[in-house]
Amino acid sequence: MPKITEIFFDCDNTLVLSEELAFEACADLANEILEKQGLTIRYTGEELISDFVGQNFRGMMMSLQAKFKFELPKDELESYVTKEEDKVIAKLLEKAKPCVGASEQVEKLFEEKKYDLAVVSSSALRRVRASIEKVGQDKYFDYDKVFSAATSLPKPTSKPDPAIYLHALEECGKKAEETVTVEDSVSGALSAVRAKIAVIAYVGSYPGEEKQSEMAQRLTELGAQVVMRDWSEFPQCLKEIEGRAITPAL
Incomplete structure (x- = not known):
């Protein structure tokens, strides 16, 4: 070897x-996306960790789209990715x-x-x-x-x-x-x-x-x-x- x-x-x-802080920050955005799609399911940060730990926000959104059979326009997805990044970084700089x-x-x-x-x-x-x-x-x-x-x-x-x-x-x-x-x-x-x-x-x-x-x-x-x-x-x-x-x- x-x-x-x-x-x-x-x-x-x-x-x-950082995972708990990150998923706390992105739960609101994920739920906003699900609500706009007319879906009633909502996630807590802990539930997101359980289902998507190790994935970044874009990967998580791809998984959610596949699971619930919807598709976000590319520009809308990228806008959410940027928002999530800003929210998570703010939390990390405060508490990590x-x-x-x-x-x-x-x-x-x-x-x-x-x-x-x-x-x-x-x-x-x-x-x-x-x-x-x-x-x-x-x-x-x-x-x-x-x-x-x-x-x-x-x-x-x-x-x-x-x-x-x-x-x-x-x-x-x-x-x-x-x-x-x-x-x-x-x-x-x-x-x-x-x-x-x-x-x-x-x-x-x-x-x-x-x-x-x-x-x-x-x-x-x-x-x-x-x-x-x-x-x-x-x-x-x-x-x-x-x-x-x-x-x-x-």
Whole structure:
């Protein structure tokens, strides 16, 4: 197995506790869209997290349109995407906190200089930068090594599409087998697995032992190599991946 030289990190609920804040902000917009379509269903932020965690707002809207069989005009969809981004960033700048232990582990990696580091997210680039800047993690990542499925690609997409990971590999000059990523969601893990990147499944942001165990099982079944319940376990998880040959899932 080639030597691991690059570590990718998802942002939302992996580096920064942002999902709850983000979905709070976008629930009103999602419900506004559903009401305009004459639909009676309404979502809370928690329900949106349950159904769409790991997807960006555009991806969530595509899923809602498919589920409830309606289609927004492109300009209207883009207008909502911009509104959602502004609302979420405002909340993040006010309240975002780092995932417990994440900053300490990333700081150690940064100081060791053994690995190159990058952020690979579904969320809009403005939102990702706002998140990591708010919690003081931006200093650990080169400015041009923060990648967004919503912003960095010629055609916006969302995880579980592997496009953003393939893009990050190309921009960083790495092969998949030289890379490990940390992901917390089904869509994120699928995106990385489809790009043939080894996955550390982080479940520490999920509430309660039962939910963490459920997600650990799901992410392992999808192809994650190891499970991390707390960021203090990161060095051992990385060591485990580096110490064995990995057969990437197809």
